[in-house]
Amino acid sequence: MKDEATLKKRYHAVQQRIAAAGVRSGRRRNDVLLTIVTKLASIDQIRQLLELGHMDFGENRVQALVQRAAQIDEFLQRHRQLSGSKVVNIPRKLRWHMVGHLQRNKVAKVLNLVRLIHSVDSLRLAEEIQTAAARYEDPVEVLIQVNTTGEKNQFGVAPAAAVHLIEQIDTMMNLRPRGLMSIARQVEDPEEARPDFERCVDLFEDIRRAGAGGEQFDILSMGMSNDFEVAIECGANIVRIGSAIFGPPAPDVAEEAD
Numbered sequence: 147m148k149d150e151a152t153l154k155k156r157y158h159a160v161q162q163r164i165a166a167a168g169v170r171s172g173r174r175r176n177d178v179l180l181t182i183v184t185k186l187a188s189i190d191q192i193r194q195l196l197e198l199g200h201m202d203f204g205e206n207r208v209q210a211l212v213q214r215a216a217q218i219d220e221f222l223q224r225h226r227q228l229s230g231s232k233v234v235n236i237p238r239k240l241r242w243h244m245v246g247h248l249q250r251n252k253v254a255k256v257l258n259l260v261r262l263i264h265s266v267d268s269l270r271l272a273e274e275i276q277t278a279a280a281r282y283e284d285p286v287e288v289l290i291q292v293n294t295t296g297e298k299n300q301f302g303v304a305p306a307a308a309v310h311l312i313e314q315i316d317t318m319m320n321l322r323p324r325g326l327m328s329i330a331r332q333v334e335d336p337e338e339a340r341p342d343f344e345r346c347v348d349l350f351e352d353i354r355r356a357g358a359g360g361e362q363f364d365i366l367s368m369g370m371s372n373d374f375e376v377a378i379e380c381g382a383n384i385v386r387i388g389s390a391i392f393g394p395p396a397p398d399v400a401e402e403a404d
C-alpha cells in the first residue's frame with residue numbers, strides 16, 4: 147500500500163511539473179503527452195497507473211513490449227468481466243509506444259501493438275515497416291529519431307540526413323511520418339542538454355516550413371526523467387519518462403531487464 151501511495155504521488159508530481167513547464171513556455175496544459183516508459187516497472191505498478199486513468203506507455207525493447215502488452219491485455223479483459231457495468235477510470239485500450247531501437251527482423255512483432263514508433267532511423271527500417279504494414283488498414287505512425295549529440299554510440303540519423311529520409315518516408319503508403327524524436331546527452335545539469343533539444347527543434351521547424359513531412363508532421367518527442375522540463379521549454383510535446391515515476395532502478399530489476 148505504501149508503494150502504491152508513493153507511485154501515485156510521483157505520478158502526480160511529474161504531471162504537475164509537465165504542466166508547469168508547459169505554462170512557462172506559453173502553452174496550454176494538454177499540449178504535452180506523458181509517455182510512461184515501463185522498462186523498470188512491475189506489472190502491478192502499471193496496473194496502478196491504469197487505475198489512475200493513464201493510457202500511454204512505452205517500452206524500449208520489442209520482447210518486453212510484446213510481453214507487457216499481453217499481460218496488460220489479460221488484466222484489462224479480466225477487469226472488464228469483473229466490473230460489469232460499474233463506472234471505472236481504467237482506459238479501455240492502451241496506447242503502446244516503441245521508443246527504443248527497432249531491428250528490422252522484429253518489425254512484424256510490434257506493428258499490431260503499437261500506436262507510435264518513435265525510433266525510425268534508416269531507410270531500410272522504414273521499407274521493412276512499409277512491407278509489413280501492407281496487411282493493416284491504417285498507416286503506421288512513426289517518428290524519425292535524430293542523433294543530435296553526434297555521439298557515435300547513439301542511434302538516430304544525422305540531422306543533415308533527416309530531411310531526405312522524411313521525404314522518402316512521406317512517399318510510402320503505409321507509413322505516416324509524424325515528427326522527430328531525440329535523446330539528449332546524459333548530463334547532470336539538464337541545462338547542458340538544452341543545445342541538443344534546440345538543435346532538434348530547429349530541424350523540426352525547418353522540415354515543417356519546407357512541408358517535407360506532410361500535413362501531420364507535428365510531434366516532437368524529447369525529454370526523459372532528468373531533462374524533461376528543459377525539453378518542454380524548448381518545444382517537446384511528448385516526453386518519455388520512467389525513473390521519475392518508478393524510482394531509481396533496484397539492482398535486481400535492472401539485471402532482469404537486461
Ligand SMILES: *Cc1c(COP(=O)(O)O)cnc(C)c1O
Nearest residue numbers: 183206245370371386387388389
Ligand atoms: C528508458 C527510456 C526512457 C525513460 O528514461 P528515464 O530516464 O527512466 O525517464 C526514455 N526514452 C527511451 C528511449 C528509453 O529507453
